[in-house]
Amino acid sequence: MALNCGIVGLPNVGKSTIFSALTSAPAEAANYPFCTIDPNVGIVSVPDSRLQKIVDLIPTEKVIPAIVEFVDIAGLVKGASKGEGLGNKFLANIREVGIIAHVVRCFDDPDVTHVSNTIDPASDIETINIELALADLETVEKRLEKNSKALRSPDKDVKKKAETADLLLKRLQEVLSQGKAARTLDFGNDEKEILKELQLITLKKQIYVANVDEEGIKDGNDYTREVEKIAGEDGVEVVRICGKLEADIAALDSEEEKEMFLSDAGLAESGLSKLIQKAYDTLDLRTFFTAGPKEVRAWTFHKGDTAPKAAGVIHTDFEKGFIKAEVYHCEDLFSYGSEQKVKEAGKLRIEGKEYPVKDGDVMFFKFNV
Numbered sequence: 179m180a181l182n183c184g185i186v187g188l189p190n191v192g193k194s195t196i197f198s199a200l201t202s203a204p205a206e207a208a209n210y211p212f213c214t215i216d217p218n219v220g221i222v223s224v225p226d227s228r229l230q231k232i233v234d235l236i237p238t239e240k241v242i243p244a245i246v247e248f249v250d251i252a253g254l255v256k257g258a259s260k261g262e263g264l265g266n267k268f269l270a271n272i273r274e275v276g277i278i279a280h281v282v283r284c285f286d287d288p289d290v291t292h293v294s295n296t297i298d299p300a301s302d303i304e305t306i307n308i309e310l311a312l313a314d315l316e317t318v319e320k321r322l323e324k325n326s327k328a329l330r331s332p333d334k335d336v337k338k339k340a341e342t343a344d345l346l347l348k349r350l351q352e353v354l355s356q357g358k359a360a361r362t363l364d365f366g367n368d369e370k371e372i373l374k375e376l377q378l379i380t381l382k383k384q385i386y387v388a389n390v391d392e393e394g395i396k397d398g399n400d401y402t403r404e405v406e407k408i409a410g411e412d413g414v415e416v417v418r419i420c421g422k423l424e425a426d427i428a429a430l431d432s433e434e435e436k437e438m439f440l441s442d443a444g445l446a447e448s449g450l451s452k453l454i455q456k457a458y459d460t461l462d463l464r465t466f467f468t469a470g471p472k473e474v475r476a477w478t479f480h481k482g483d484t485a486p487k488a489a490g491v492i493h494t495d496f497e498k499g500f501i502k503a504e505v506y507h508c509e510d511l512f513s514y515g516s517e518q519k520v521k522e523a524g525k526l527r528i529e530g531k532e533y534p535v536k537d538g539d540v541m542f543f544k545f546n547v
């Protein structure tokens with residue numbers, strides 16, 4: 179399970195610039211056979227300094243970071259949901275992503291046309307969010323129509339399910355037609371089942387990405403402050419990114435060079451790191467490690483996942499045939515200095531099916547198939 183982040187926004191706000199910058203140092207695709215091969219999809223490593231610290235103590239042939247898939251989703255313009263620009267490919271692309279990075283133009287440049295001729299973050303954000311809501315409204319209304327037949331079904335179970343769906347769909351119809359997101363509603367458990375099938379775009383979490391010039395990166399500007407204000411009201415996180423700076427950082431070879439570059443620019447971390455971090459936090463994603471002489475690797479899981487579920491991230495067989503896991507925490511490895519010493523200190527544990535995996539756990543799964 180890799181994090182998959184879709185980049186949306188109005189035309190000419192800098193989506194493709196940011197996408198190219200973020201994905202200019204792609205992860206080695208051969209390690210991630212499940213990833214999509216598409217020019218609009220880029221795979222990047224999740225920056226995690228613990229991985230190298232593990233490798234320093236457990237020498238290995240291969241180091242494989244966790245990854246994020248970024249998708250450059252084009253085609254969103256005002257009126258898009260009525261057929262302008264918003265093609266099937268757009269809908270298919272955006273339905274598959276786990277989180278939406280909503281790029282907002284926060285730079286002036288007379289040479290780069292803005293679709294509505296003024297730089298106005300509030301209006302841009304609203305335009306995009308309304309289009310997404312209207313796209314969902316169409317999905318909901320199609321479903322309402324289909325569902326009306328089931329409402330008259332002689333089969334009691336079918337009828338009951340249809341009645342639940344009808345209520346839900348009408349609630350959705352009401353908020354979406356006001357241009358509001360489906361995620362502003364609360365849902366019951368039986369409703370969640372129906373929601374899954376609908377694959378609504380406005381149920382997905384968003385992060386606002388304020389695309390700034392190099393001057394705006396450190397302290398922001400009037401535009402970014404406006405985005406931050408709206409984000410506060412919408413309960414959304416904001417990341418400031420300068421696409422050009424990201425490209426320069428990504429082009430550097432070593433971590434040391436990157437750190438030097440960032441500190442010269444007065445920044446603590448790259449926009450890429452910030453964006454990935456916020457996406458992990460927003461989606462409650464965590465990292466565990468597997469470590470051996472052949473491979474040291476970081477894996478992404480959901481907070482609260484039990485050991486078998488986390489094992490399933492590696493392979494479904496690991497989940498099905500799960501027996502137990504040997505576990506220690508990477509911080510214990512760092513303080514004791516070797517796996518042997520971790521064992522001697524009694525910090526290596528055997529955990530069973532109920533164990534909730536923790537961020538930073540180093541796991542060794544026993545399973546049979």
Ligand SMILES: Nc1nc2c(ncn2[C@@H]2O[C@H](COP(=O)(O)OP(=O)(O)O)[C@@H](O)[C@H]2O)c(=O)[nH]1
Binds near residue numbers: 187189190193194391
């Ligand atoms: N001045 C300036 N221009 C930018 C910035 N980001 C992107 N651009 C330019 O804006 C234009 C549109 O960018 P692009 O990434 O293609 O936008 P998209 O339509 O959202 O994918 C290009 O000419 C970029 O070079 C920025 O931060 N500052």
Ligand SMILES: [Mg+2]
Binds near residue numbers: 193194195252
């Ligand atoms: Mg583009």
